[in-house]
Structures are given as C-alpha cells and as structure tokens.
Amino acid sequence: MEMIKLDYPAEETVPRRVHVGVVGSGDLEVLLEPSNDGQAHVSIRTSVDGYGAIWKNVLDRFFSRYKGAAAIEINDFGATPGIVALRLQQAVEESQS
Amino acid sequence: MKNDSGERGGPALRLGEDARPHDLVELRRRDALVGEVPAPDWVQGCLARAPLVVVRRTRQRSGWLPVGVRGPSRRDRFAAWLPPQAVASRIRPEDLTGRCAWREAPRRRDLPHFAALDRAQSLMEAFGLTWGPAGSMGYELASRTPCVTATSDLDLVLRAANELPRETARALVVAFAMMPIRIDVQVETPAGGVALVEYAAGATRIMLRTLDGPRLVADPWRPEIGREDLS
Numbered sequence: 001m002e003m004i005k006l007d008y009p010a011e012e013t014v015p016r017r018v019h020v021g022v023v024g025s026g027d028l029e030v031l032l033e034p035s036n037d038g039q040a041h042v043s044i045r046t047s048v049d050g051y052g053a054i055w056k057n058v059l060d061r062f063f064s065r066y067k068g069a070a071a072i073e074i075n076d077f078g079a080t081p082g083i084v085a086l087r088l089q090q091a092v093e094e095s096q097s
Numbered sequence: 098m099k100n101d102s103g104e105r106g107g108p109a110l111r112l113g114e115d116a117r118p119h120d121l122v123e124l125r126r127r128d129a130l131v132g133e134v135p136a137p138d139w140v141q142g143c144l145a146r147a148p149l150v151v152v153r154r155t156r157q158r159s160g161w162l163p164v165g166v167r168g169p170s171r172r173d174r175f176a177a178w179l180p181p182q183a184v185a186s187r188i189r190p191e192d193l194t195g196r197c198a199w200r201e202a203p204r205r206r207d208l209p210h211f212a213a214l215d216r217a218q219s220l221m222e223a224f225g226l227t228w229g230p231a232g233s234m235g236y237e238l239a240s241r242t243p244c245v246t247a248t249s250d251l252d253l254v255l256r257a258a259n260e261l262p263r264e265t266a267r268a269l270v271v272a273f274a275m276m277p278i279r280i281d282v283q284v285e286t287p288a289g290g291v292a293l294v295e296y297a298a299g300a301t302r303i304m305l306r307t308l309d310g311p312r313l314v315a316d317p318w319r320p321e322i323g324r325e326d327l328s
Contacts, residue, residue: 021304022292024281025232025252048172078171086304086311093302093313 002049006059008040010069018094021087028076028084032091035071046076054081062088068095116162118154118290118306119231119254119283121188121239122179129183130164132175139168140175147240149188150179154290156308167236167244188239190229190254194218198238199230209277210234210251217253217280220272224265227256231283250279255293257284260318266297284317291317 017033035041042059058081127144143166150164166175205211214230221228232252237244261284270293273280282293289307296303302313305320314320
C-alpha cells in the first residue's frame with residue numbers, strides 16, 4: 001500500500017462530481033470533483049508499491065492536456081498505465097457530459 | 098475471431114482460439130521463457146515449484162504466446178514470451194470448474210474462498226453460464242500449490258459468447274455482494290473482457306480490455322457501435 005500526492009495548475013472549473021472505474025484486480029476507481037482552491041490535486045492510493053515515478057509520468061501527461069481544477073482521488077488495484085489513462089479520460093468525459 | 102500474426106501450422110496454441118487471457122499454460126521446459134528484460138531472481142524458483150504461466154491479454158508475436166509469471170507478492174509479475182513448442186498443456190478456468198477442482202482442495206477448511214466457489218457454481222449453473230476460477234485461485238487449483246491468501250479477492254471468469262442479459266448481470270452482482278469475500282468477475286466477450294459490476298451498472302460507456310489495450314465502448318459485444326474518437 002502506498003499513498004502518492006500530486007498537484008497541478010488549473011484553468012477551468014469542473015462542472016460536476018463523477019465516479020468511474022471499479023474495485024477489482026488490474027483496475028482502479030477514480031473520483032473526480034471540483035477542487036476548492038482553483039488548482040488540481042491528485043491523491044493516489046495504490047495496492048502496488050514502488051511505481052511512484054510511473055504514476056507521476058501518467059498524471060503529468062494527463063494534466064498536459066486537461067486543465068480542470070479537479071480534486072481527483074484514485075484507488076488503484078494494480079492497473080496498467082494504459083488503464084489508468086483511460087479511466088482518467090472517462091472521468092473527464094463524464095464530468096463534462 | 099480472426100487470428101493474429103503470421104504463424105505456421107503445427108501444435109501452436111493460438112490466442113483467441115486455443116489460448117485466451119486467464120488460461121494457464123504448463124511449460125514443457127522452464128528455460129523456454131523469454132523476457133523483455135532479464136528475469137528477476139524469484140522467477141526460476143516459482144517455475145520450479147509449478148511450471149505454470151498465465152496467458153496475458155496482448156497480441157501474439159510470430160506465434161509466440163504472451164505469458165506472465167506469478168511471483169510471491171502482488172508486485173512480482175514477470176511478462177514473458179513462450180514459443181508454442183514449449184507448451185505442455187493448457188488449463189482454462191472452465192476446465193477447473195468442469196472437474197470441481199476445489200472440492201478436494203487441501204486448504205478448503207482454511208479459507209472461505211473454496212466454499213464461495215460452491216456457491217458461485219450453483220449460481221452460474223442456475224443461469225446456464227460457462228465460468229471458472231482465475232487469478233490466485235485458478236493458479237492454486239491448477240498448480241496444487243498455495244497461492245490464495247485470506248485477503249485475496251476471488252477472481253472468476255464468465256464466458257459470454259453472446260450478449261449477457263443485463264438483468265442476469267445485476268442478479269449475479271447482488272448475489273456475489275452477499276458473499277463473505279470479494280468476488281471479482283470478468284465477463285469475456287469475443288471482443289475482450291469487461292468487469293461484471295461495471296456492465297451491470299449500465300453506464301453509457303464501459304471499459305473493454307482487448308488484445309490491443311483498453312477501450313471505452315457502449316456495447317462490449319459490438320464494440321464498433323457508438324465508438325467515438327478518444328483522443
């Protein structure tokens with residue numbers, strides 16, 4: 001079990017709170033909601049230790065395109081970076097729909 | 098499903114027909130595995146205890162099977178490739194169900210997971226579904242070596258060549274939620290795998306794990322319908 005926290009600058013407001021993903025092997029849950037300080041904050045709780053650099057890389061890439069002031073909570077059960085990126089994208093789509 | 102790469106005949110196990118994700122493959126020779134990076138120390142020890150690897154969900158390369166070695170802890174997974182002639186046999190999750198492999202399991206009294214399989218079986222049979230144990234339970238039953246722990250989820254694979262009625266999915270989710278351990282069911286469609294719980298919830302788009310990576314789709318049996326460009 002490992003906790004990782006990351007912060008990013010933001011430009012846009014987040015319309016609503018969404019929850020995507022599932023609790024299950026190789027998957028993750030993403031809770032995305034408006035943050036209260038105009039910045040983006042990510043809090044990752046992962047069952048697999050030692051992948052901090054990969055998490056930062058995936059989130060850096062995500063926030064190079066996404067500018068929402070979101071508070072994102074991730075509950076990870078050993079998802080691959082591809083699945084993490086897809087779930088983040090799904091959360092953004094749902095928050096904007 | 099049409100098959101992958103340019104492989105030739107012979108005894109080769111082909112993904113999607115002969116070998117599918119979640120299947121376990123018994124090795125004829127332990128040294129036949131080829132990794133993309135050097136194998137960590139634990140790999141040979143694990144294979145010496147049980148020469149079993151699990152088929153990974155990615156495309157075959159020149160007939161070589163993508164497989165993974167299960168290590169002693171969660172983060173110990175080793176991805177490798179296996180030449181088809183090094184395959185001794187294949188064990189599908191449903192093969193373990195066919196012979197009720199958990200009934201005589203030595204640790205049946207120690208862990209609730211084995212009794213949960215009895216209940217899963219009566220449920221799945223009631224709906225006429227083809228299913229089997231995967232993950233740590235599949236590995237334990239196939240290898241006859243301990244792998245499930247008290248905190249393990251019970252991973253099940255449900256074969257769904259045709260569309261699974263949403264009501265059936267919901268009924269299964271409700272029934273599994275009442276069991277004393279967490280049951281994680283992957284529904285395998287001809288296009289890939291989806292989480293039963295996500296399919297049952299009925300969201301507009303759900304995640305389908307395919308041989309080419311994960312995708313968001315509206316219908317996991319007809320993934321081309323309603324597909325939008327994701328980027």
